[in-house]
Amino acid sequence: MQAITSPVSTNPNRVSLWANLISVYILWGSTYLFIHFMTERMPPLYMVSIRYLIAGSILYGYARLTGTPRPTRLEWRSAGTLGVILLTISNGCLSIGLQYIPSGMAALLGGLLPVFLLTLNWVSFGKKRPSNLALAGLSVGLLGIYLLVKPDKLQSTTGIDAKLIGTGLVAFGNFAWAIGTLLTPRLTLPSAAISSGIQMIVGGIVTLLASLVLEPVNLFSIFDAPAKAIGSMIYLIIFGSIIGFSSYSWLARNAPPQLLSTYAFVNPVVAMLLGTLFAGEVFSSQSFVGAIVALVGVVLITLGRK
Template sequence: MQATSTQLSPSPNRVTLWSALLAVYILWGSTYLFIHFMTERMPPLYMASMRYIVAGTILYSYARLTGTPRATRAEWRSASIIGVLLLTISNGCLTVGIQYIPTGVAALLGGMLPVFLLSLNWISFGRQRPTNLALMGLLLGLIGVFFLIKPDRLQSMGGAQANLIGSSLVVAGNFSWAIGTLLTPRLTLPSGALSSGIQMLVGGFVLLGISLLVEPVTPWSLLVAPPKAIGSMLYLVIFGSIIGFSAYSWLARNAPPQLLSTYAFVNPVVAMLLGSLFAGELFSTQSLIGALIALAGVVLITLGRNSKSERAKE
């Protein structure tokens, strides 16, 4: 299931579409906490690279053993570009950024992704203006995400310089992620599992090369990682990478950007709930209100997408 810039994908099954969205909503909301656990006592780029190399090996092997044809040179090149944008740059920035700011703040900043997705799709990639309802939902979602975390908490975790470094990294990662997402349906990619496997392998090995240059590690440092880091990495491999990333890759090829962007409003809600349950973070009344506002934004963006689809059918 893939589309190029000159082909239109058929409308996906509604159950499949929403199952993939729910996987991205819930599983990726949990990844912020587990990235923090994975890198508490281990270098962040190294652990991120190991996560993607392991997950990519599993997915690529599964695809080939189940009869998926080898990728062509053009497909390898396209998948490699997407892998570097989504995993090396975007997730690399996120993993390092979480060393400077709380996981909840990183999730909050993820709310900027729909701005990049809808703006880039409007200005450059698709030349497609979002509906007024979708724009209202985008604004409402951003307001809700902002209120999820009190602004004064931004100044409580290591000072302004650390906040600037961490926030800048996460925002840069979101921008790279938006470009990779919008490029995905415009490139010739192999089938789902094989494509995800190649993206993870390329993205992971590039990250490993960077890690070996800038972090005090060897390729075998995983052997001395603490059990908590190993357990968190395995969770991220299975639920964040194999299931979550595969669902996202499918959505990037089959779902409209404005519907896909709604996950950035739901992930902070999940991240805050898990933070309150497992990391001792308080989920205040203000945060609860912000979560409800963010979810209202998801509803409006979805309704805006549906109204546009209906007009297109007329």
């Protein structure tokens, strides 16, 4: 498979498109809860770095063993840059933010991503105005996110200052993710699997270095992790990193930004349901209405894509 040097494909295979969308919709909706479980008693940057180093090594090794050509220096640099933006900065901010706000709240703030994606693609990257229907879907989706995030019973126990810190970190992480997403089809990258592997390896190394400087850990602190953290990390490696991130990378190459941004409306619904069932977060009737409104926004954006 040749390196990607052209814009996003406008006619991807429909089955592959929806299979990857469903993967990102469901699996990434569950990652918020498992990141919370993974970092309950362990430093967040350290656990994130170990997760990506393992997952990246598996993906890279599998790609090479199955005949994928060795990446060039330019491909390593391009994929590594994305790894730092998407994983070290964006996912690092999310993991730290989850120390201050509930997992459901963090997922709801993912509703900012379509704003960043469509705005950046409009004013900078693509100079392309979204269709009126897509803009209407964005507005409806954001209304749904507002209704989801508003319930009074979904409160952080750490106070308003901590909530502001967590909200700011997650919002900045979404901004960085939007930049990385829009950069993806503009960089010279190797094939999807090996590109994802490089991104995780480089992002994992940079995150580990940051962890060793900022957190009270050493290279072998993983052996002190409780079973719940290890089990959550294994889930995130398989379903969040290897399957989910690979699906997202494929979508970033082959799907228009309007369609790709819809996962940010579905993930909060999944995250809220799981948070209610397994983490004691309240899913009220207002949250249910917000979930329905957000899904309507997904449908409108999908119909409005060019």
